[in-house]
Amino acid sequence: MLVLSNKKDAYYVVTPTGCSCPAATYHPGQPCKHSRKYFPQPQKSRGELEAEGEAILEAHHNTVKRLARPPESSSIRDSLPGWPEGAHGPVEAI
Numbered sequence: 001m002l003v004l005s006n007k008k009d010a011y012y013v014v015t016p017t018g019c020s021c022p023a024a025t026y027h028p029g030q031p032c033k034h035s036r037k038y039f040p041q042p043q044k045s046r047g048e049l050e051a052e053g054e055a056i057l058e059a060h061h062n063t064v065k066r067l068a069r070p071p072e073s074s075s076i077r078d079s080l081p082g083w084p085e086g087a088h089g090p091v092e093a094i
Contacts, residue, residue, distance in 0.1 A: 003034050014038055 002011045005021070012021040016039045023032040031041070044052075 001038060003038065 001014050003014050004011055012019055012034055014020075014034045016035070018024055019032045019034045021032050021034055024030075024035070031039075
């Protein structure tokens, strides 16, 4: 089907599977406004949408989660290399 653009300067070829407009070129796999207007898709019922949402939530809740654990020691400085007894270098305490 040929569709005249809004600016009336070009025609686009619109089929149920695609369109020749720039929007369809920049967003492949998604229907453009021409495809939605001239070839509307059947709407899903409320029950189908709820079932799909529940399936997505169930899949999300069943995934293994990696939770952060606190370090085993009380300070990260204990694990860093340095001078014995935590001294800051060869400077002697006064």
